[in-house]
Amino acid sequence: MSTGIPLTPAPAPPAPDAYRRRLASLEPETVARARAAFAALLTRDHAVHLDACVHCGLCTTSCHYALVDEDPRNSPAYKVHLVAEAFRQESSAWARMFPGWTGARPVDAELIGEWVDVLFGRCSMCGRCTANCVVGIDVPALVRAARGALAAAGLVPPELQSTVDAAVNTGNNMSITHDDWIGTIEWLEDELRAEVGDDTARLPLDECDADFLYVLNPREPKFYPLSIVAAGAIFHRAGVRWTLARDYFDVTNYGLFSGSPEAAATIARRLVDTTRRLRAKQLVLGECGHGFAANRWLAPEWLGEEPGFEVRSVVDVVADLIRDGRIELDPSRIPNLVTLHDPCNLVRNGGVIAPQREILARAVTQWVEMAPHGYQNYCCGGGGGQLSMTRFARRRLEAGRIKADQIRATGARIVAAPCHNCVDQLSEIGKEYALGIEVKTMCELVADALVRRP
Amino acid sequence: MTTLEAVTLAAVAWSVGALAWAARSAWRRPSPRAAAAPAGTALSGIVYAFGAGMSPRAKESASHHPLVYVAGLVYHAGVLSGGAALVAHLAGAALPASIALGLGAAMTLGATAGLVLLARRRSNPLLQAISAPDDYASNAIVDAWLASGALAMFTWSVTPFLVLTIVLALYAPLGKIRHCVFFFLARGLFGTRLGRRGVVAHLHGSRS
Amino acid sequence: MSPEAVSSTLELNEEGFLAHPEGWTPDVATVLAREQEGIETLGDKHWAAINYIRAYYLEKGMAPMIRALCQNTGLRLREIYDLFPSGPAKGACKVAGLPKPDGCV
Numbered sequence: 001m002s003t004g005i006p007l008t009p010a011p012a013p014p015a016p017d018a019y020r021r022r023l024a025s026l027e028p029e030t031v032a033r034a035r036a037a038f039a040a041l042l043t044r045d046h047a048v049h050l051d052a053c054v055h056c057g058l059c060t061t062s063c064h065y066a067l068v069d070e071d072p073r074n075s076p077a078y079k080v081h082l083v084a085e086a087f088r089q090e091s092s093a094w095a096r097m098f099p100g101w102t103g104a105r106p107v108d109a110e111l112i113g114e115w116v117d118v119l120f121g122r123c124s125m126c127g128r129c130t131a132n133c134v135v136g137i138d139v140p141a142l143v144r145a146a147r148g149a150l151a152a153a154g155l156v157p158p159e160l161q162s163t164v165d166a167a168v169n170t171g172n173n174m175s176i177t178h179d180d181w182i183g184t185i186e187w188l189e190d191e192l193r194a195e196v197g198d199d200t201a202r203l204p205l206d207e208c209d210a211d212f213l214y215v216l217n218p219r220e221p222k223f224y225p226l227s228i229v230a231a232g233a234i235f236h237r238a239g240v241r242w243t244l245a246r247d248y249f250d251v252t253n254y255g256l257f258s259g260s261p262e263a264a265a266t267i268a269r270r271l272v273d274t275t276r277r278l279r280a281k282q283l284v285l286g287e288c289g290h291g292f293a294a295n296r297w298l299a300p301e302w303l304g305e306e307p308g309f310e311v312r313s314v315v316d317v318v319a320d321l322i323r324d325g326r327i328e329l330d331p332s333r334i335p336n337l338v339t340l341h342d343p344c345n346l347v348r349n350g351g352v353i354a355p356q357r358e359i360l361a362r363a364v365t366q367w368v369e370m371a372p373h374g375y376q377n378y379c380c381g382g383g384g385g386q387l388s389m390t391r392f393a394r395r396r397l398e399a400g401r402i403k404a405d406q407i408r409a410t411g412a413r414i415v416a417a418p419c420h421n422c423v424d425q426l427s428e429i430g431k432e433y434a435l436g437i438e439v440k441t442m443c444e445l446v447a448d449a450l451v452r453r454p
Numbered sequence: 455m456t457t458l459e460a461v462t463l464a465a466v467a468w469s470v471g472a473l474a475w476a477a478r479s480a481w482r483r484p485s486p487r488a489a490a491a492p493a494g495t496a497l498s499g500i501v502y503a504f505g506a507g508m509s510p511r512a513k514e515s516a517s518h519h520p521l522v523y524v525a526g527l528v529y530h531a532g533v534l535s536g537g538a539a540l541v542a543h544l545a546g547a548a549l550p551a552s553i554a555l556g557l558g559a560a561m562t563l564g565a566t567a568g569l570v571l572l573a574r575r576r577s578n579p580l581l582q583a584i585s586a587p588d589d590y591a592s593n594a595i596v597d598a599w600l601a602s603g604a605l606a607m608f609t610w611s612v613t614p615f616l617v618l619t620i621v622l623a624l625y626a627p628l629g630k631i632r633h634c635v636f637f638f639l640a641r642g643l644f645g646t647r648l649g650r651r652g653v654v655a656h657l658h659g660s661r662s
Numbered sequence: 663m664s665p666e667a668v669s670s671t672l673e674l675n676e677e678g679f680l681a682h683p684e685g686w687t688p689d690v691a692t693v694l695a696r697e698q699e700g701i702e703t704l705g706d707k708h709w710a711a712i713n714y715i716r717a718y719y720l721e722k723g724m725a726p727m728i729r730a731l732c733q734n735t736g737l738r739l740r741e742i743y744d745l746f747p748s749g750p751a752k753g754a755c756k757v758a759g760l761p762k763p764d765g766c767v
Contacts, residue, residue, distance in 0.1 A: 045643055047480035052640035054633050055589055057580045058515035058522060072580040081584040091479075094628050102629065103586025132514040134526075135637055136503060136644025163764040173765045175724065184729045191739060219766050223728050223750040225739065252766065288766075297651060301486035311490070351493050351652035375657055390762055393676035421766040424752075431748065 019158050023116060026109040030153045035107035037152030039090045041145045041261070049137045050087045053080050059139070062132035064378050064402040065122050065395070073118050076129035076139045082114055083142045107149065115150060119143050120157055121392040124399070125257070126344035126379035140349070143384075147259030156258045157392075160385045164254045164263050171270065172250035174218040184221045185244060191225070192232045197453065201236045203228070207243040209279050214242050214314065215251040215271060216286035217420040224420070230447035231286070234318060237450060238326040242284070248274045251291035257385030261302055268299035272307050282310045284317050287441045289343030289419040290383065292350045313346065315418045315442050319355035322362050322446075329449040331365045338367040338445070339412035341403070341426060342377035343419035356418050359442055363449040367416075370406045378402045380417075382425025400429035407435055418442045459544060462616045465623035472627030473635045480636070492650040499649020502657065503641045512657075522574065525567040532564010533596065536603040540619055543612060558607030565600035568593055588629040595622050596631070668693050677752075679762050686716070686759025695757045699748055708745055708757075710735040715758040725755045725763050 016024070057077040060066045065074040072078050088095035088104035095104035105111060125140035133139075150156055156164070167173040172181075182205070189203045204210070214235075220228050235242050248270040255264025275283045285292050296311045321327050340360060346352045353374055360367045370377070381400035386392060403426070407415055415430075415437050417423050426439045440448075455463075510516035516523040535557045542549050549557070572593045575581045599618040606615040625631065648654050668689045673681040678698045680686060691712055695701040701708065714735050718726040728750055732739055746753030751767040 042483060044481055044483045044485040047483050048636055048639045048643060051476070051480060052633050052636035054630060055581070055584050056515070056522070056526075057578065057584065058519050060580060061518045062514045072583045075580050077580065077584055101587045101591075103588060130644070134513070134515045135633075135640050136507075137640065138644065138647070159762075159764070166764050174763065176727070180727045180729070184727055187729045187733070217766055219751070221727065221729075222725070222763075222765075223767065225728060297490050300488040300490045304487045306488050306491065348653065349651070351656075353653070353656040375653060387766055388764060390675055390677055390679070424767055427748070428752070 017158075023109075023113055023155070026112065030155070031107065031109055031112065034112060034149045034153035034155065035086075038086055038107050038146065038149035041148045041259075042087065042090065043145075045138060046142060046145050047087070047091065049135075049142060050080070050084045052135050053077075053084060053137050054135070055081065056134060059129040059133050059137075062128050064124075064126075064128070064381060064399045068398050068401050069395075074122050076123075076133075079118055079123055080137060080139055080142055082111065082118055083146050086111060086146070112150065112153075112155060115146050116155065116157070119146050120150075120160070120385075120389065121395060123384055124344075124379045124381060124386050124396075125384035127349050128344070128376070128379060131348060131375060140384075144256070144259045147257070148261060149259070151258045151260035151263070156260075157389050159390050160254065160258055160388050163385075163388045164258045164260065167250060167252070167254060167267050168263055171248055172218045173252050173254060174222050176218055176221060178246070181221060181249060182246065184225065185228075188221075188225050188228055188232070192229050192236070195229055195447075196233050196236055196450075198236070201232065203232050204243045206246045206278065207241070209281075210241045210243040211280070212240075212242050212282040212284040212312075212317070213271075213275050213278055213280035214244055214284050214286065215249055215291075216244075217252055217288050217291070218250050219420055219424070220286070221249075227287070227420070227441050227444055230441070230443040231314065233447045233450060234321065234327060234443060237328075238321045240321070240326075243278060243280065245274045245278060251286045251288045251295065253291060253294035254385060254388070255302075256290050256294045256298065257388075264294065264298070265302040268295060268302050271295060272299065272303065275307070275309055280309070282312055283307070284312050284314050286314055287418040287420060287443060289345035289347075289350070289422060292352065293345035296350065313350075313352050313355070313418070315346070315352060315359065316355045318442065318446055319358045322359060327446070328451040329363050329446065330451045331363060331449060333449050334364040334414070334445060336365075336413040337411060338364045338414040338416055339370055339407060339410040340367065340373070341370070341380060341407075341415055341417040341419075341422055342373055343417065343422045344377065344379050344383055346418060347377060348375050352418075356416070356442055359446060360416060363446050364414075364416075368410050368412060370410055378406060380422045380425040381429065382421050387421055387425055396425070397429065397432050400425060401433065404429045404433040404435060407437060408433070413437060414445075415439045416442055416445055458613065458616050462619050462623075463544065465620040469623035469626050473632060476627055476632055477635050477639060480639070489650070493652030494649050494655055496646040496649045498654045499647065500642055500645035502648060502654045503645025506657070507645070522571070525570050528563050528567040529571060529596075530564075532561045532567065532600050535560035535564065536600055539603050539607060540615070543606075543615075549607075554607045558604045561600045561604040561607065565597045565604065568597040568600060572597065592625070592629045592631050595625055674698075675762075677762055679756055680759050683719075683759050683761050690759060691757050694759070699746065699753055699757060701746070701757075704757075707735075707737060707741070711737060711742065711745060711754050712758045715754055715760065719755075719758065719760050725751065725760055 059077055060075040063076050085105035086107050089106050095102040123143050127140045129139045163173050166175045185203050193199050193201050253267045255267055292313050300306050380403045381396050386396045415426055423439050430437045539557045599622045602614040602618045606612045675681050695704050751763055
């Protein structure tokens, strides 16, 4: 820690916990399960990308892990290599006949150990390597396939698996009970009324036929509810008909990061069903990068069906409300210099690039882009489930230095980040690298800029 | 047609057939049944992937590594020249001396660039870690083939060129030279995703 | 034990959370607040939050909702973020000796 001195740091390597002990002595059945799952998970896209990679290593200088630490295992090329070895073994009789020559390798205990360290511990699945690859190899998809094989064998790092399990078993990734959720929304409704100075302002629950169902990140009701108040204030001022759901409110889908298509489908199914149950015209996703990629782009693939309603980011919705003059903003309320972080799964992998810029142009006095930004943004370092995997936290914070340097170079005092996961990582690197920044979601900024009514 | 030429043709036929079979096997793997409503067209992404997206300014693999990028271009230009020379020979076309010299020069440069890339693979710790004998062999076979092609262009002695063509054609489907087919498929899938997700529309000015 | 003695024996995980949450004492909180969170002195409001979070954790095995924290301590919502600049999860819960919560925190 940056402040820290006399505290005894965790021993490196960390003391073997149950998970590490399990990896060190894997039963043959577990290995066999991972191997079978890997073969079953490989799709057309995986096979094509793995056979297209020429092992040139030029992606190395595009990865934030590799930029802060030259260990070859940090290179995206190495990550692809670990998947490709197993792919050759699985896909080619020739490669199996001459494994030493072709570089084929069965999924065994040793490879599983490497997959855990490298594919879980050194990759945030941000896809910046893909964007800069000579070929366009979809590295995050390959990493997800290998992670999925480990998920099938029950070998996901426990801190990440418990987040997935919480979502599957309780309906949200923080195990918030029904009473706590409803109680929090009712309590926040009072906060909202005080905030907008209007006793008719509401946080509607389970209202049918609304313009949209709004889903959010469980960390909002649990720890950071002001962003719910902010969204409520914006929707109230704009006079939109919206609703929250009483049961399933969680926009996240950590199945994307554990790699388990079954868990991902179970979680994605709920939002589709809830939107249909409430007959909402649209499903609007709160500020969450991976939640956007999962629910907007991947859910139909997991579920095998198209949802039949529009799925949008709240960033897109709020930009519309501003453009249509339905809310009035006073940028002088936010005089400090703002910069914008582009969440990988919303921007490079999601295609939502312009709305957040339109919002800043209207909501704040002055803002600057980071360099590079947009499609070429650097990951904050917290993606890919890294934020939940405590055992790899040191690497995550070190890899976050690239983003910290970018932020420092802008001189901004406020970082706008349309993703709660990014907000948390950016706040942490703000502390780690003493950036002196405040990190806000787009809705929080817009709510701050709302013209006050007498 | 000599016996050597006939064997060469047979080897090339094997190569084409085996590469097509490999591509078909990959393509016949499972693929998701449903897709999300697109935010843009797949075509726009494919056009980008094979057009502006190939520019060295569009990707750091080129802009961060100009020497390797140029070596790669020269290497592949040599391969294309070798292919042209081979086709001309097998078709019985007599090349004008100026074109033969041009192809020979391109192949000489290509072989040199290939050796540079081979040396890089031997000396870079990351590339050592991710390379199998196939990576070195694939490079070396192509380098030797280019050198023999250059020799054929400069001296009209085609026997080494045809022999190495047979080696190259037999080996190509078995190792990383497969990328000569899979590159195009992968680049197309990459472009399709960018296009459908509506990313392509924003690709200008994403750097500053 | 004096805070200095406590400080030299604490074992933390990679994110500065207690490696052994069961070993928490008020002295540990003082040390964690100072060395991990930059809070020099814990005031009454800090302790109200810490004690509630700790008691809730011992009973339920998880961190409380921020609503429960506010309603049971009388602290105002925005006040929590001033008291613990790293926020409720990585600030207050860490000082109260909880393990890191699941999810995006």
